[in-house]
Amino acid sequence: MNSIASAKSVSKVYVKGVLRKRFIKALQAVSLEVPEKGLVSLVGESGSGKTTLGKILVGLVMPSSGELSWMGTTVVKDGRIVRRDFYLANRHRFVYVHQDPYSSLNPSKSVKNILEPVVRKYRKHLSEADRLRYIKELLEEVGLVPAEYFIDKYPHHLSGGMRQRLSLARALIVDPHLVVADEVVSMVDPSIRVSLINLLKGVVESRGTSVVFISHDLGAAVYAAGDNSVYVMFKGLVLEFGPASEVIRRPEHPYTRALISNVPVPLALAERRVRGLDGVVEASAENPSVASPCPFAPMCPLVDSECSSLNLGDYVRVGPNHYSLCVRAGRLPKWRPSWLPTTSG
Amino acid sequence: MLRNLRMEYLVREGTIKAVSGVTLPIEEGRITAIVGESGSGKTSLIETFLKLLPRNARIRGGEALLRLSNGEEVDLIKADESTMRKLRGRVVGYVPQGAQNSLNPVLTVEQHFVETLKNHGLWDSKSSVGEIRSALSLVRLDPDTVLKKYPFELSGGMKQRVVIALTMILKPELVILDEPTSALDVFSQRVLLNILDRISEQYRNTMILITHDIPIVAELANRVAVLYAGTVVEVGDTYEVFKEPLHPYTAMLIASIPSVADIYLKRVPRPVPGEPPSLLNPPLGCKFHPRCPYATELCRISEPPLEELRKGRLAKCWLYSRGGKA
Numbered sequence: 001m002n003s004i005a006s007a008k009s010v011s012k013v014y015v016k017g018v019l020r021k022r023f024i025k026a027l028q029a030v031s032l033e034v035p036e037k038g039l040v041s042l043v044g045e046s047g048s049g050k051t052t053l054g055k056i057l058v059g060l061v062m063p064s065s066g067e068l069s070w071m072g073t074t075v076v077k078d079g080r081i082v083r084r085d086f087y088l089a090n091r092h093r094f095v096y097v098h099q100d101p102y103s104s105l106n107p108s109k110s111v112k113n114i115l116e117p118v119v120r121k122y123r124k125h126l127s128e129a130d131r132l133r134y135i136k137e138l139l140e141e142v143g144l145v146p147a148e149y150f151i152d153k154y155p156h157h158l159s160g161g162m163r164q165r166l167s168l169a170r171a172l173i174v175d176p177h178l179v180v181a182d183e184v185v186s187m188v189d190p191s192i193r194v195s196l197i198n199l200l201k202g203v204v205e206s207r208g209t210s211v212v213f214i215s216h217d218l219g220a221a222v223y224a225a226g227d228n229s230v231y232v233m234f235k236g237l238v239l240e241f242g243p244a245s246e247v248i249r250r251p252e253h254p255y256t257r258a259l260i261s262n263v264p265v266p267l268a269l270a271e272r273r274v275r276g277l278d279g280v281v282e283a284s285a286e287n288p289s290v291a292s293p294c295p296f297a298p299m300c301p302l303v304d305s306e307c308s309s310l311n312l313g314d315y316v317r318v319g320p321n322h323y324s325l326c327v328r329a330g331r332l333p334k335w336r337p338s339w340l341p342t343t344s345g
Numbered sequence: 346m347l348r349n350l351r352m353e354y355l356v357r358e359g360t361i362k363a364v365s366g367v368t369l370p371i372e373e374g375r376i377t378a379i380v381g382e383s384g385s386g387k388t389s390l391i392e393t394f395l396k397l398l399p400r401n402a403r404i405r406g407g408e409a410l411l412r413l414s415n416g417e418e419v420d421l422i423k424a425d426e427s428t429m430r431k432l433r434g435r436v437v438g439y440v441p442q443g444a445q446n447s448l449n450p451v452l453t454v455e456q457h458f459v460e461t462l463k464n465h466g467l468w469d470s471k472s473s474v475g476e477i478r479s480a481l482s483l484v485r486l487d488p489d490t491v492l493k494k495y496p497f498e499l500s501g502g503m504k505q506r507v508v509i510a511l512t513m514i515l516k517p518e519l520v521i522l523d524e525p526t527s528a529l530d531v532f533s534q535r536v537l538l539n540i541l542d543r544i545s546e547q548y549r550n551t552m553i554l555i556t557h558d559i560p561i562v563a564e565l566a567n568r569v570a571v572l573y574a575g576t577v578v579e580v581g582d583t584y585e586v587f588k589e590p591l592h593p594y595t596a597m598l599i600a601s602i603p604s605v606a607d608i609y610l611k612r613v614p615r616p617v618p619g620e621p622p623s624l625l626n627p628p629l630g631c632k633f634h635p636r637c638p639y640a641t642e643l644c645r646i647s648e649p650p651l652e653e654l655r656k657g658r659l660a661k662c663w664l665y666s667r668g669g670k671a
Contacts, residue, residue: 045530045531161620189382189384190382190557190558190559190601191597191616191617192617193601193602193603193616194601194602194614194616195616195617195618216530218531219602219603219604219607219608220603222605223603223608223614245608248605248609249609258532259531260605262531262532262535263531263560263604263605263606264534264538264558264560264561264564265563265564265604265605265606266559266560266563266587266604266606277532277535277536277539278535337606337609
């Protein structure tokens with residue numbers, strides 16, 4: 001499988017402060033491949049580096065080190081653009097859809113006027129009548145139907161979900177190779193989320209556009225990924241990645257396990273209600289601090305001296321296309337989510 | 346107990362019917378969750394209840410009855426501002442949305458507590474220090490490390506817990522929490538859920554939890570009320586509502602959430618068609634009918650009543666109502 005975009009061991013350090021400089025490691029040696037005509041999900045808490053990684057993939061942020069390739073061609077290496085001609089010729093086809101649909105659309109422009117300048121720029125051959133027809137087709141594709149109704153509306157007439165559909169329509173005008181959808185469902189009503197994710201999946205299917213779906217919601221990320229890969233991020237590192245169904249059913253990193261165990265789950269209702277933190281020890285507790293590069297070590301209930309030997313970037317293969325950054329991956333104790341009723345699963 | 350509460354916002358384009366006839370029994374000593382999507386009127390409902398409304402809001406009628414510990418019943422809608430001031434905080438504690446941002450950045454945690462107690466005339470140099478410490482322990486914060494800290498030195502989850510401790514130190518009989526878990530990561534969420542559960546068990550106070558997060562409701566609340574377009578469409582015990590939702594909206598909302606557990610068990614979430622209606626111009630009849638697969642002619646012209654179908658189980662739908670054809 002060819003990759004449309006791939007990051008090889010990319011790191012990003014942000015420098016904060018002028019006199020007393022502080023360095024913030026937003027990403028540490030992260031590698032990721034976005035397959036052609038595929039969807040990849042990134043999941044992580046705020047501050048885990050998922051947005052930075054998404055922006056690096058589309059060339060909006062320069063990594064401090066590591067390599068970025070587009071369609072097999074290295075465009076960025078060690079923080080510098082190495083193929084400027086190729087980068088400039090292609091960057092408009094790597095697009096980014098923002099989280100907040102209330103600030104990413106110009107409130108003084110109608111739907112038509114939001115889309116038209118982009119169409120004019122990237123579809124120069126279209127006549128004015130064709131442009132209008134094209135915009136209508138686009139609105140229909142993203143589910144803003146009937147298009148005639150929406151075309152003269154302003155953003156304040158639209159709900160959060162409709163605005164995200166419009167943002168996506170704008171992104172699709174360039175026939176993108178890759179769309180990075182950053183938390184596009186987090187500000188949208190719950191009952192609309194699934195249809196928005198289905199729309200993204202449809203874009204992958206019908207257009208062959210690759211999508212990187214970024215979310216802090218494990219359920220949404222895993223549902224979006226389907227049979228594709230999900231990358232679990234924590235504090236600037238990818239701790240585990242693999243086919244979504246595998247990662248969720250057979251996680252091989254203590255962090256992923258803790259994440260799954262601690263999500264609120266309606267099913268638990270029938271079993272038991274009150275549970276403590278499962279698979280996590282609170283950071284300041286008696287947990288003997290082990291000097292380990294693993295960011296989860298201070299909270300990990302399974303931490304031991306072996307963890308100090310971890311080398312960031314050395315993933316353990318635990319299944320087909322399924323990798324974990326835990327030194328003991330594959331040798332971890334048996335696990336099942338604490339909320340799982342004992343009768344099923 | 347809320348009875349037929351109605352509130353509108355006056356805006357340039359007309360009136361937004363944010364709360365249109367909400368009737369909602371709140372059981373004492375239990376956790377009731379009010380679930381709804383954004384724009385369903387959850388926060389407006391609570392702000393009406395506490396009369397903390399912006400200037401363009403108008404209460405159009407209804408009652409908001411609050412039973413005090415001495416058995417007296419006050420209608421908050423009729424109460425004047427001085428009565429409200431006495432009730433807020435002492436009797437009704439309110440943790441607003443994004444509470445972690447409501448701490449004063451130039452005061453330490455300790456100063457927040459002292460100020461709160463002094464404002465309510467409860468400061469006592471002998472006993473208060475101990476009370477502050479136990480309030481912090483209640484929310485699982487170590488008083489020795491937290492008291493002298495400024496808000497910027499605490500994480501979002503810790504700030505949230507400080508605000509809850511500040512609310513609890515006044516020992517309110519009713520605690521209202523607006524979206525307490527949004528903006529928290531999974532682990533902080535879990536800690537908070539445990540804390541709220543413990544508070545409810547220890548103090549036996551009534552809690553109202555406002556959220557759009559279905560799984561959170563399912564875990565924490567005893568009772569759940571589903572809000573849609575400014576009206577309550579279903580009320581019941583959490584377990585029953587999730588097991589057998591009566592209103593089509595409730596059923597579709599629950600089925601649409603891509604929860605980790607459902608995916609683990611290979612259940613596919615089903616989207617709810619359509620969009621929530623505009624409250625500027627809500628549909629006639631049942632407000633859910635444009636999205637409802639069971640909608641009939643009756644649903645299009647006439648709004649169903651919220652009826653008690655069996656004990657503690659209410660639904661607002663013609664499918665069940667005696668007035669309509671099932």
